[in-house]
Amino acid sequence: MSMGMPNSSQSTICWRRQVYSHSLLTSLAEVSRRWELVWALVVRDLKVRYRNSVLGFFWSLVTPLLQMVILTFVVKYAMDVPIANLSVKILCGLIAWTFFENGILDSCDSVLNNRDLVKKVYFPRPALPLSVVVGNLIHFALSTVVLLVWLTAIGCYPDRLFLFIIPLMIIQTLLLMGLGMIVACLHTFYRDIKFVLQALLRVFFFATPVMYPAALLHDKFGDFSTTLERLYMYNPMATIIESYRSALLDHQVPDMSFLLPIAAASLILFIIGYKIFLGHEWQFPEVI
Amino acid sequence: MASSELAIKTENLTKRYQVIHDRPERLKDLVISKLTFRKLPANQLLALDNINLEIRRGEAVGIIGPNGSGKTTLLGVIARVIKPTTGEVYLSGRVSVLLEVGAGFHPDLTAVENIYLNGAIIGLSRAEIDQVREEILDFAELLQFQDMPVRTYSAGMRLRLGFAVATHLHPDILLIDEALAVGDEHFQQKCYDWMDNFRGQGATLGLVSHDLAAIRRVCDRCIRLEDGQVRSDGPTEEVLSAYRQSAAYQEQGSGEMRRR
Numbered sequence: 001m002s003m004g005m006p007n008s009s010q011s012t013i014c015w016r017r018q019v020y021s022h023s024l025l026t027s028l029a030e031v032s033r034r035w036e037l038v039w040a041l042v043v044r045d046l047k048v049r050y051r052n053s054v055l056g057f058f059w060s061l062v063t064p065l066l067q068m069v070i071l072t073f074v075v076k077y078a079m080d081v082p083i084a085n086l087s088v089k090i091l092c093g094l095i096a097w098t099f100f101e102n103g104i105l106d107s108c109d110s111v112l113n114n115r116d117l118v119k120k121v122y123f124p125r126p127a128l129p130l131s132v133v134v135g136n137l138i139h140f141a142l143s144t145v146v147l148l149v150w151l152t153a154i155g156c157y158p159d160r161l162f163l164f165i166i167p168l169m170i171i172q173t174l175l176l177m178g179l180g181m182i183v184a185c186l187h188t189f190y191r192d193i194k195f196v197l198q199a200l201l202r203v204f205f206f207a208t209p210v211m212y213p214a215a216l217l218h219d220k221f222g223d224f225s226t227t228l229e230r231l232y233m234y235n236p237m238a239t240i241i242e243s244y245r246s247a248l249l250d251h252q253v254p255d256m257s258f259l260l261p262i263a264a265a266s267l268i269l270f271i272i273g274y275k276i277f278l279g280h281e282w283q284f285p286e287v288i
Numbered sequence: 289m290a291s292s293e294l295a296i297k298t299e300n301l302t303k304r305y306q307v308i309h310d311r312p313e314r315l316k317d318l319v320i321s322k323l324t325f326r327k328l329p330a331n332q333l334l335a336l337d338n339i340n341l342e343i344r345r346g347e348a349v350g351i352i353g354p355n356g357s358g359k360t361t362l363l364g365v366i367a368r369v370i371k372p373t374t375g376e377v378y379l380s381g382r383v384s385v386l387l388e389v390g391a392g393f394h395p396d397l398t399a400v401e402n403i404y405l406n407g408a409i410i411g412l413s414r415a416e417i418d419q420v421r422e423e424i425l426d427f428a429e430l431l432q433f434q435d436m437p438v439r440t441y442s443a444g445m446r447l448r449l450g451f452a453v454a455t456h457l458h459p460d461i462l463l464i465d466e467a468l469a470v471g472d473e474h475f476q477q478k479c480y481d482w483m484d485n486f487r488g489q490g491a492t493l494g495l496v497s498h499d500l501a502a503i504r505r506v507c508d509r510c511i512r513l514e515d516g517q518v519r520s521d522g523p524t525e526e527v528l529s530a531y532r533q534s535a536a537y538q539e540q541g542s543g544e545m546r547r548r
Contacts, residue, residue, distance in 0.1 A: 014380060015294075015378060015379075015380045016378065016379065016380065017376055017377070017378050018365075018366070018368050018376070018377040018378070018379065019368075020368065020371035020372070021371070034408075034411065036408050036413055036414060037408045037409060037411070039408075040404065040405050040408035040409070041405075041408075044394055044397065044401075044405055047396075047397065047401070048394060048396050048397065051396055052396075116392055117392045117409065118369075119369065120369065120392065121367075121369065121392055121409055121410070122367055122368040122369050122383075123409050123410075123411070282370075282371035285364070285369055285370055286305060286306075286370070
């Protein structure tokens with residue numbers, strides 16, 4: 001018969017106790033050891049999303065580009081606000097915001113969409129929300145390439161500071177993974193969460209400097225008090241988007257007095273989100 | 289204890305499920321209980337009640353019992369999918385569980401893509417899957433359909449692929465839950481031959497089924513569960529004849545789990 005037993009697994013046989021809950025460190029170690037699983041889930045989601053569509057991946061670029069065009073028109077002509085390089089500023093804000101919004105909303109469904117797997121197979125379940133964020137990171141990275149091309153086209157050449165987008169991406173990814181694990185967990189128990197998030201994200205779209213630069217607020221409200229400004233910039237996405245803009249468009253090192261606290265907060269949020277997920281994951285197969 | 293001989297051991301395994309009627313109700317209850325500082329009335333199902341089992345390497349064990357007797361929960365706990373309320377499971381080797389045929393197959397992916405996906409979920413590297421990929425397609429007799437999306441497959445084709453994947457990813461312990469019901473006679477025969485060979489190599493097999501003929505064909509030991517407890521455990525023929533005379537078998541399907 002052709003189905004022989006392997007020699008590899010025979011040698012690794014050992015008597016072990018089944019463990020049903022994991023600490024943060026063991027889970028992180030397991031997920032990084034099983035990076036091929038995370039990657040397989042990312043590839044699956046990308047394949048499924050773009051299979052049978054002619055333009056495939058380009059659809060993820062079309063939406064922010066269209067939004068950029070309409071928002072530029074609205075801000076520049078309808079609202080008559082003169083801002084230099086408005087279109088790139090908006091595009092920069094939009095692709096970072098799209099990464100954030102899609103990352104959160106996709107994370108929400110990440111456990112429910114894999115109902116069969118969660119109920120029937122053992123695997124490190126944090127891989128589900130993590131892989132969704134990685135998938136959106138790939139979209140974001142490719143959109144950034146388009147942004148760089150656009151920048152070059154209008155003669156605003158990015159200099160060495162553009163390397164700043166790498167730490168910024170890492171900060172945003174940690175932030176998203178932390179939030180994503182919390183909402184994935186909540187949404188699995190209470191399906192209201194996605195509706196709440198959609199509403200909140202709409203509010204935050206305007207409360208975040210996506211379609212306008214934060215500097216506009218300084219100009220509009222001369223006495224824009226420092227407390228208010230701090231409050232505004234401690235919205236992590238406000239700081240992150242402004243940092244992208246200053247590194248890519250203004251060729252300036254981002255304002256560290258905001259960026260460093262946000263980076264620390266993102267890391268803490270990642271840890272908290274991961275722990276919340278680990279604390280509840282054993283209930284998933286029973287409630288979905 | 290000669291643990292090297294054992295493949296699976298469970299100690300005082302108990303699983304209680306919280307009975308959930310509706311989610312929003314749970315949220316409401318949660319808020320009320322928090323506000324009134326009172327504990328919720330426990331509405332629980334006892335799915336597994338103090339199960340102690342020892343299964344040796346090379347054994348083929350059939351698990352039978354009426355619906356709701358805890359068979360699937362037992363497999364789920366052994367496979368680490370369901371967390372037991374109390375008790376421990378010990379085992380040796382790689383476990384592959386067929387709790388449902390083709391769990392984790394994505395309908396829009398092809399057979400080959402699904403093989404890689406499933407392999408990654410079970411914990412194999414790409415290189416390991418490369419080695420068995422042809423074997424899987426060959427065993428499932430799906431070589432000429434390998435690039436078609438799985439949603440276009442018939443139930444039988446999906447079963448063949450699911451069984452082939454679970455068995456060829458090199459488990460040391462294979463647990464199968466009601467898997468072979470849709471297969472045709474030819475494929476069932478092939479699976480039985482595979483299981484015989486699998487056991488011959490020292491691997492362990494657990495089979496949950498209502499198909500007593502299949503249990504008799506494959507298993508030399510049989511465990512009968514009822515109300516989450518082991519009612520009998522012994523050579524297949526003895527357990528099966530006792531099962532046929534049991535009240536639960538007479539009113540097949542009406543067996544409900546004990547409520548507390």
